[in-house]
Amino acid sequence: MTEHEQSTAAWSPRMSDAEANAEARRIIDDVYRPVxxxxxxxxxxxxxxxxxxxxxxxxxxxxxxxxxxxxxAVASIGIGAGVTGIGCGAWLVLKGLSSMTITGVLALCAPFVGLAVAALAIGAAVSKAKSGSSKHVYQGPVTKHTHVSTHTRGTFSRTRNTFHG
Incomplete structure (x- = not known):
């Protein structure tokens, strides 16, 4: 038996045409039956x-x-509405700031500049108060001996200084 005859024998129909048509009709009716x-x-x-x-x-x-x-769903709607409100508020503030003149900006910044100057003055006063003046009084002789030895060597004059104190 050749290979073609074996494959044809393996796939030979096991149902008659009438049985195959009835089975196909049953499958189609099952698929399209109204729910x-x-x-x-x-x-x-x-x-x-x-x-x-x-x-x-x-x-x-x-x-x-x-x-x-x-x-x-209700929580997400509430969060979305809240974020939209915050965004609208930020838009209004930024739109108002963008339409200000230089005089308006200076008027807006004046209180902050005043607070900064006052804080600087208070800080300087506290710093001066902490650094009290003291007069150092030394008792006894003070001598200072400093001896420097210099050695220069090499083609490009490498100099080495040594301090002895």
Whole structure:
């Protein structure tokens, strides 16, 4: 038996054409069978009263979103609104600062400059107060012996100084 005859024998049909068509029809019907859908509305069949308010009708609570996801959604909306408010405030402040004249900038900075000058003056006064004046009084003779030896050597005059004290 040749290789082609072996492969043909291995793939020979095991169903008749009628059986294959019936199986194909069953698979297609399974795939395209309509899915049972849940109602998305509630119709109240009780008659409405001729006057006054209608009695409440119980409606089952079937939430699609879990409670924790709804909480995260509400929190993210709140955070987004807060950040938007901060951004709008910053925009207003920066827009106001950008439209100021040099006189307005100087008027805005004057209190800060005054505080800086006052802090500098206080710091200088404290520094002067800490460094008290003292008169050094030495008792006894003070002698200072300094002896320097210099050695110059080499072609490019390397000089080495040694201090003896």
């Amino acid at each position: 049972r859908q849940m109602p998305t509305h509630f119709t109240d069949a009780t008659p409405a009263p001729s006057f006054g308010d209608a009695e409440p009708v119980r409606q089952d609570d079937r939430r699609i979103v879990p409670a924790w996801a709804a909480g995260i």
